Amino acid sequence: MEAVVFDGSNLTLKYEKNYPMPKITNDDDVIVKVHYAGICGTDLHIIQGEFPAIKTHPIALGHESSGVIHAIGKNSIYKVGQKVAIDPNKSCNLCDFCHNGNYQYCLTAGINSTIGIWKDGGWAQYVVVPQQQIFVLPDEITTEQAGLCEPYSCVSHGFNRAAPLKVGQKILVVGAGIIGNLWITTLHHHGHREVTVSEMNTARLDIVKRLDTGYRLITPDVLAKENNTYDVIIDCTGVGKVMEISFNYLREGGKYVLFGCCPPNHTTTVNPYQIYNKELTIIGVKINPFSFPSAIGWLKAMGSRYVDYYKLGVKTYSLSQYSEALEDLKKGSVAKAVFKVIDE
Template identity: 40%
Template sequence: MGKTMKALQFNRPTKALKLTEIPVPQIQHGDDVLVKVVYSGICGTDLHAIKGNYPTAEHDVTLGHEFCGLVVEIGADVKTLKVGNKVTVDPYRGCYKCRYCAGGNPQFCMHEGPRNALGFFLDGGWAEYCVAPAQQVHRISASLNLGLDLACLVETLSTIQHGIDRIGVVPHDANVLIIGAGIIGILYACIFHLHGHKSLVVSEPSAERRARIEVLELGYRALTPDQTREVMTEAARDLDHDGLDYVIDCSGYAPAVEEAFQWLRKGGHLCIFGVAPPTAKISISPNQMFHKELTVLGTLTNPFCYPKATALTAALGQRYLSYEKLAIETFELDQYETALSRLASGVISKAVFKFPE
């Protein structure tokens, strides 16, 4: 019998999450890479998945889609990586042949997509080892000086990187409203700050989450939704001067998105990052869209974003991403119950499993 490892596996039919001992996965294809996991994050999506509210395999599967580590073995055809490389692993892939992939949008792939995502349908990173195709494994260049603790945030930042690619260049005289100060809203605020933007407001009902914006000392106001309404109602008296250029929803809360739409000034953008329930609706005025030339855009996962997001993570560095500032807590794999309950209760913004190197 070969080597075994600890893995935290989910079984969707029974909704059971269990820590188990399974064989270390083996390289099966020429382009496979065996990664020794060092840091592996837990995010809100995982909490949904464990409740059975997010698609995952119908059999035992190791969850975990935000991880990084070290290459310990490579298949015969792997040219881009060497044993010992520090790497991040992109959980998603496209077929790179269908019309969407060919058009540069593997996030819409008709053949791969979520059904072949690591940590949802294929074994992911809540285990000591994971096998992934080389195409999904990205070497962290030594020149970036990026530690694996922060590299664990590359997956999250890769989805934000796609949002930034979709939004395009934001001029420095823009007024920005971010709805929601969960980890995504906080990271968007950090990136705007890194890029030198001064005029940004974060709207967030939870005092705990607002305090995380204060801790980062960005000089941005973190307001309750009532305070935001007050400030923006005042601004709406003279939208051309004080209106918003960008509303970035990181909450998925439709009423807040609908309300913010009226505060956009001419040329404004409404950017949907938050995942609203499928049945949620907002009502917006086509007349206003016409007169103000408004743009509404969505942003899904992270097509081709890993290299850029890795450099972005390094650029943000400890100044913005230290676990202490972001209220990220590390756990050992067998502390998973505590990790999940602390994340679900909101006392931390993210939980991360740390494995011995």
């Protein structure tokens, strides 16, 4: 089968036409025929050696994927042909963190066993998945829309972590890549209108305009010249230095949601007196513990008003076009690249 394969031992990525087909090895395994598989910012960090991933053998990357069930183990509750989204993360069901419903902290599962980071993922025509990591899609959601289910599930977890987010609060979204855009759609869908978006790439701001939210769109230099402060700042950049600057824009009692995934070597400096004096809150957000049902509910409720590839700045590519996809992401000409794997 076709796949885009990453070798962590030498940080190389290549397209293969004859990558081995996955096999059912456990009775509750499911093989999914992939329709859509996203390229995440974390994937870019992995390819550059900036984020932990498997090094012992090459794998097909891709932890954001959707498709239809192709084959099932004999104990699976699912049926061939069902539309599904894949949750790449799971709990170990043994440690205290997992027993308390916080598998994002698990030292062996969670981000430490992610499909598409530690085992073959969705950058391939087929992928094998334990059935507990499968979510059947309602008729109203297409597999194209469900290609964004995993990132929306992470936003859902962040939304819950930051709660309450009260309508009328002044909110600043920093970074208008795809994660910024998903936050923008989420905030607008939930009734928030006092939102400013800061992004240095004006082409990305042009993409945000397609969402027709009426939000104020500015560049960081304009933000720096203003004397505005915000109740909530959602940092979607994944750049440590950005936090150092943006943290100063919080007003008293404010929350800083550090959502963008920074490489482990990034550092930042904040003033602890500010935290004390303004009673500020810093909120980290790690993966998507048990938030897939919320994401599916959001996708269904949002529909094409928000979950539309053109409006969000998403462009599709074949697996063989992976180099072009990465180059477009690097240039910032697209907010997100998604592999369209389905045969047409």
